Amino acid sequence: MKRLIIITAVMAISAGCQTQNTQQVKIDAQKRWNHTRAQVLCGVGQEQLKAGQLEQARIKAMEALSLEEGFVEARMLLGKVYIEQGCYGAAIVELTKAMQQLPSSPDAIYLLGVAQEKNGQLEEALASYRHAQVLGNNSLPAIMAVGEVLAAMGRTREAQLHVESYLSLADNEPGMFELAGRLATMTGKHEQAATYFQQAYDLDSKNLRYKEALGRALFMAGKFQPAMEILKDLSETKDYASCGWVYSMLGDCYLAVGRPANARDAYQAAAEISPSSATAWTDLAKAALALGDLARAIIAANQALSLDAKCLDATLVLGYALVRDGQAVKAVGVLKQAAADHKDSGTLLCLLGCAYAGEGDEIEAIKCYSAALKLEPGNSLARELFSGTAVRKLSRLMATN
Numbered sequence: 001m002k003r004l005i006i007i008t009a010v011m012a013i014s015a016g017c018q019t020q021n022t023q024q025v026k027i028d029a030q031k032r033w034n035h036t037r038a039q040v041l042c043g044v045g046q047e048q049l050k051a052g053q054l055e056q057a058r059i060k061a062m063e064a065l066s067l068e069e070g071f072v073e074a075r076m077l078l079g080k081v082y083i084e085q086g087c088y089g090a091a092i093v094e095l096t097k098a099m100q101q102l103p104s105s106p107d108a109i110y111l112l113g114v115a116q117e118k119n120g121q122l123e124e125a126l127a128s129y130r131h132a133q134v135l136g137n138n139s140l141p142a143i144m145a146v147g148e149v150l151a152a153m154g155r156t157r158e159a160q161l162h163v164e165s166y167l168s169l170a171d172n173e174p175g176m177f178e179l180a181g182r183l184a185t186m187t188g189k190h191e192q193a194a195t196y197f198q199q200a201y202d203l204d205s206k207n208l209r210y211k212e213a214l215g216r217a218l219f220m221a222g223k224f225q226p227a228m229e230i231l232k233d234l235s236e237t238k239d240y241a242s243c244g245w246v247y248s249m250l251g252d253c254y255l256a257v258g259r260p261a262n263a264r265d266a267y268q269a270a271a272e273i274s275p276s277s278a279t280a281w282t283d284l285a286k287a288a289l290a291l292g293d294l295a296r297a298i299i300a301a302n303q304a305l306s307l308d309a310k311c312l313d314a315t316l317v318l319g320y321a322l323v324r325d326g327q328a329v330k331a332v333g334v335l336k337q338a339a340a341d342h343k344d345s346g347t348l349l350c351l352l353g354c355a356y357a358g359e360g361d362e363i364e365a366i367k368c369y370s371a372a373l374k375l376e377p378g379n380s381l382a383r384e385l386f387s388g389t390a391v392r393k394l395s396r397l398m399a400t401n
Contacts, residue, residue, distance in 0.1 A: 035071070038064040042074045049081060057081050072101045072108075079111055088119035106136030113145060122153050138166065140173050147179055156186045174203035178210060181217065190221035208240060219249055228253035235269075244274035251283055260290040271300075278308035285317040297321040310341050312348065319351045328358030346376035350385055 045060030113128030170176035353368030
């Protein structure tokens with residue numbers, strides 16, 4: 001009887017173990033199935049993210065996480081989607097969890113830095129990017145991100161030194177040289193910036209943004225001839241949507257090298273691209289004046305003033321062109337009105353004095369020159385005009401007596 005009881009007990013225990021094993025097998029199989037499904041959903045979500053289908057990608061990531069809460073790839077996908085959707089706080093939450101699951105992953109900590117930076121948490125982003133740089137064995141994206149954040153924090157010189165210290169790693173990365181160029185520009189080192197932009201453009205000559213930056217840097221460095229060549233080539237590039245500033249800067253280069261006719265044509269193109277820009281029309285007026293085309297200078301200056309009635313440069317060009325064109329009375333009207341708006345311009349007062357002199361009113365001319373000298377004691381033009389006019393008036397008075 002005892003033996004029967006023992007056998008029965010053993011059989012019961014064995015049956016219980018088999019039941020538990022079967023349940024565990026089912027649980028494990030379900031986990032594997034859930035993992036497989038989560039992988040598929042995450043893959044679909046990744047493709048939707050690439051295609052810009054953000055909401056669909058978010059739903060797929062959420063479905064994947066509902067199947068496997070610890071599926072870190074789905075959590076990182078969700079973080080990326082939130083960044084693209086502008087939900088930076090939510091992205092930080094998801095990517096912080098992902099980083100906790102993968103503490104040695106440079107990708108997770110880098111993405112967390114992106115979310116923090118876009119959320120305005122620059123100190124936290126800087127720490128994340130620095131950490132990602134270490135984990136990623138000085139990966140260039142992390143190095144560049146550190147430089148960008150330092151610059152955004154106003155630590156421009158530190159950012160420049162940081163980026164330049166890793167340029168030896170950037171042999172084939174034009175973006176690194178472009179960043180170095182921008183930072184050099186921000187610190188006023190335009191010639192150095194041009195060197196960096198040239199390297200970026202040499203590595204990626206199809207990126208016209210690098211060519212634009214190179215042209216600007218050469219211009220700012222006073223290298224007008226090479227800047228002119230770059231900007232001219234850029235303006236003639238097929239399918240390039242030329243910006244007004246390219247032609248304006250090209251015009252400045254032409255003037256700097258003594259080619260006013262080419263400058264006029266460049267400024268004309270700038271005005272056609274940006275017809276509502278008072279600056280573009282003023283530049284065109286200056287070039288026309290340099291060529292002695294007074295009628296065109298007057299028309300362009302008037303167009304500039306119709307867009308910006310208080311544009312001082314346009315007023316000066318118009319006043320000067322009118323005086324040279326023998327329209328002194330009209331010049332006085334234009335300049336006298338402008339003098340009320342620009343009380344700190346000695347040049348404007350000098351030109352107004354010339355206009356008065358042109359219509360024969362030397363008393364008012366002297367007053368203008370005198371006022372200009374009081375305003376700007378070092379103004380050589382005002383001193384020369386004042387002395388010359390005063391001497392002529394004194395000579396006439398003596399002759400009369």
